[in-house]
Amino acid sequence: MNMRVDHRQALQTALSPQMLQSVELLHMTALDLHAFVAAEVEQNPFLESDGPAPTPTAPAAGPPPPGRGAGAGGASDFDRAALVADHLSLHESLEQQFGLLTRDPVLRHIGMHLIRALTPDGYLDDPLDLIALQAGTNPLRASEVLKMVQSLQPSGIGARNLAECLALQLRENNRLDPAMQALLDNLPLMARGDLAALRRLCGVGEDDLREMFAEIRRLDPRPGRAFDSAPLQLVVPDVFVTRAADGGWGIRVNEAALPRVLVNMSYYHELRRDLKSAENRSYLSNRMRAANWLVQGLDQRMRTVLNVATEIVRQQADFFDGGIERLRPLRLRDIADTLGIHESTVSRVTSNKSMATPCGTLPMKFFFPTAIGSAGEGGSHAADTVRHRIREIIKAEPARRPLSDGAIAARLEAMDIRIARRTVTKYREAMNIASSVERARQAARRPAA
Template sequence: MALSASLLLRQSQSLVMTPQLMQSIQLLQMTHLELNQFIAQEVEKNPLLEFSPNDSEAGSHEDSAGDGEQAQPDAAGDADWFDTGTSNSEQLADRLDANFENVFPDDVGERRPDAPELMGQWKSMPGGESADGYDLEDFVASTLSLREHLVQQIPLLISREKERLIAQNLVDQLDENGYLQADLTEAAERLGVAPDEVETVLCALQTLDPPGVFARSLAECLAIQLKQKDRFDPAMQALIAHLDLLAKRDFASLKRLCEVDEEDLLDMLSEIRELNPRPGSAFETSGYEAILPDIVVRRGSDGGWLVELNPDTLPRVLVNQTYFQSVSKNAPRQGEDQNFLSECLQNANWLTRSLDQRAKTIMKVATEIVRQQDAFLQHGVDHLRPLNLKTIAEAIKMHESTVSRVTSNKYMLTPRGLFELKYFFTVSIGSAEGGDSHSAEAVRHRIRQMIAQELPEAVLSDDDIVESLKSAGIDIARRTVAKYREAMNIPSSVQRRREKRAMAKVSTG
C-alpha cells in the first residue's frame, strides 16, 4: 500500500484545566485566613485591585461597580488633606486645636461641637465609643513562656559558668509539657563534658519550678513531685514503678506490690491525682487562634432557619476601573504596558468573579445541610441524621468533590454551638425494627450518655449496651460498640467498675 499525505478536519471536545480554573478550585477549600493571605498577595502585585476600606464605602463601590468587577475609589473625604500649597503637618495643625483638653477631653461626652470630624476620630481610638478601630488583643500583656521562666531561675541555682551552659542546653531541649527530650550521653558528647556533669546539672534543674519539670518519663515526673512533698516512701515507689497496673485499675495487684491495705492504697491514689503529669502546660507556648464561623444559622421570624454568610470572613476586594481607564489613555495601544494592563484587568475580574462564586457555593451547601439536619438544630445530637456528600451534591446539582472542598475547614455557628461542616456528615447505622437509619454520631452520643449514667454496682458491658441500643431500635454489633467506646477513650467495663468502686470509697471515706 502506497503512503500518501492527506488533510483531515476533525472536531473534538476536551476539558482543559487552565491555571485560573485550578486556582478557582483551590479557593473553595481555603480557610478565610488563607484566603485573605492569597488576596493580599494578589492586591500587592495587581495595581487594579484594592481592598474595600469599610462597609459604607463598600456599599458605594458596589453601587457603581455592578457585580464587584469595577470600583471607583472615593477620595473626596481625603482630598482636602493633601493640598499642594501646604504640607501634611501644617494641614493637620490647622484641623486640630493645639489645646490637648479639646483633643482628648476627660469626659468622652464633652467634645467640641465645631469639630464633628474629630468625634469620628475619637470613636476609632482605644477607649472611644466604638471598638471597630482597635483589637483588645493588642492590649494583652505577653505571657511568660516555660523557657523564660526557667532561665530566670538558673542563675539563682547554678553559679559556675560551665554548668550554666549545660543547663541552657537542656532547657532548649524541653518539650511543651516540660519533659526533657534529650539523651544525656549524646548531650555530653556534643558539649564536650563528662556524662556525670550533665547528670549533676539535670538533678539540680529538676528542683526548679514548676515541680516535675525536666523529667524524662511520666514516672520520673510524678516521682520528682512526690520527693518535693516528702511523700516518696517505698510504697509510693512501688506504685510509681507500676503505673501500667494503675492504668488498668488492677488494684488487687497494686495492694500486693505496695504491701498496703485498701484504705492506704486509696489515700495514695488521691495523692497521685493531685499531681500534675504535664508541668509545662501552665505556660503558653503559642497564641490561641479564635475560630470564626463561615456560616451563621439563626431562627427566623416564621419559625424556620436563616442561613447567612459571616460578613467578617468575606473578603472585600474591588477592581479600580477608573484607574485602569486613566492609565490606558496614557499608555500606547500596543506594547508591553498595554498587555500588562489588560492582563491585570483580566486577573482582577476573574478574582472577583471567583470570590463571588465561592460565596454562592458555600451558601448553597450550607443551606442544604441545614435543611437536611433540621431535627438536629431543633432537638440536639440525638436527632442527627446520617448524611453523605453524595446526598448534598445531588440536591444542589454539584459534584461530590466540590462539596468536599467546600466543607473542608469551614465552620457553622448554630444555636447548638459551633460545628465544622464535616461534623454533619456521618455514616448510617441500620434500624433494628426496619425504620429510619441512625447517625453514627448520634449513636456515639447515646453510648457516652449511657456510660456516664451507670452506677458502680451496675456497670454496663458492651453486650449490655448492644441490648439497650437494640431495644431503642438501633441495630449495632458488639465490635462496633467496642470501636466507638475506644475512639472516645472510654475504658472497658472491668476497668470502669474498679475505678467507680474506688472513687465511691474515696468519696465516702
C-alpha cells in the same frame, strides 16, 4: 528493522486559569483569602481594596448547650464576633466540648467545676471529695462526671496521676491490655530499669517489654501543655446560623470577614487611551481580565459556601433543635447531589471552614459524622448519636446488675441501631466507661443507700 506507529486518542480536561483560581479560592480559609487578595491588589493596578481586613475580636463567653431553643437568646453574641479564637485555653476548649457532650444542667455544673480544677498540665490534683463539695454533689456523682471529662480531647486529660493519664491515652487507642496495665501499675520499676521484675509482673518477654517501653514513651505525660505552647490561631466563621423569628434557622455568610475589592474601570480606560504599543495594551487587558476574574471568583465562592451551609443546616435541622443525640449521618455526596455540584466542590467548601451556631463555633466537617447501620428500615445513625445512646443506656442500668457490651448492643438493636458487640466495647472504652465487671465491682464497694 520493523517500525511500528501507534495512534492513541485520549480525552483530557484542561482547567482554564479562571477555573483554577475558583478552585483555589473555594479551598482557602477566610484569613488565607485576605492574604491572597491583598497580594493581588498589590500587583494589579486596577484592583482596589474596599475597606480594611477585619480586626480579631474576643470570642463570646461560652456557647449555650445544644438543644431546643438554644439559639433564641444567643444569636446576638455571634453577630458581634467577626472572628473567634480557634486556639482556646485548655479550660475553654474542654468547657466547649463538654457543652456538646450533655445538655443536663446538673452534669454541666459538675463538669465545669472539675474542668476548672485542672492544672495547666491537665491533671486533677484536688481531691474529688473537695470538688464534689464545692459543686454541691456527692463524690460518686462527681466520679461519674469525671469519666465524661476524661473522654474529652486531648486524650489523657483529667487524670489524677501519671499512670491514669497514660492509661487514658492507651485505652483510647485500644492498647490497654493486662500486660500494659501491669506496667503502668509499676512505673517506678520502669524508671529504675528493673527489667527482670517487670517481665515477671507483666508476663512478657524482653522484646515485648521493650516495645511496651517505646509505646509508653510516645505518649504525652502533660496533655494540657499543648494549649500553652501552640501559637495563636484564628478561625473566621464563614457562616452564621441563628434562630429565625418563625422558629426555623437563618443562615448568612459572614460578609464582615470577607475581603472586598473594586475594579477601577476609569483608570483602565485612562491608561489604555494613552498607550500606542500593542504589547502594552495586551498587558492592560490581561490585568483587567484578572481583576474581573477575581471579583467574580469571590462572589461565586460566597454563594457556593452559603448554598452548602444552607443545605447542611436543612439536613441537620434535628441537631440544631435537639442536640448531639439527633445528629444524623451525612455524606458529602448527599449535599452534592441535592445542589447539583461535584462532591469535590463540597469537600473544598467544608475543609477549613466553620459555622458559628448557637451550639458553638463548629467546623463544617463536624456535620458529616460516620454512619452506623440500622437494624430495620429506619436508615443509619451517626456515630456520635450512638455513643450518646450507649452512655444513656449505661446511665439507666441497674447499679448492681450492669449490662454487658453484648446486652447493650441488643438494647441498641431494639432502638433500630445495628452495632456489633466489639464496636460497643470500642465506643465504651473511648468514652472511658468501665466494663460491666468493673462497674459491678464499683457498685459493690458503694455504701448501701
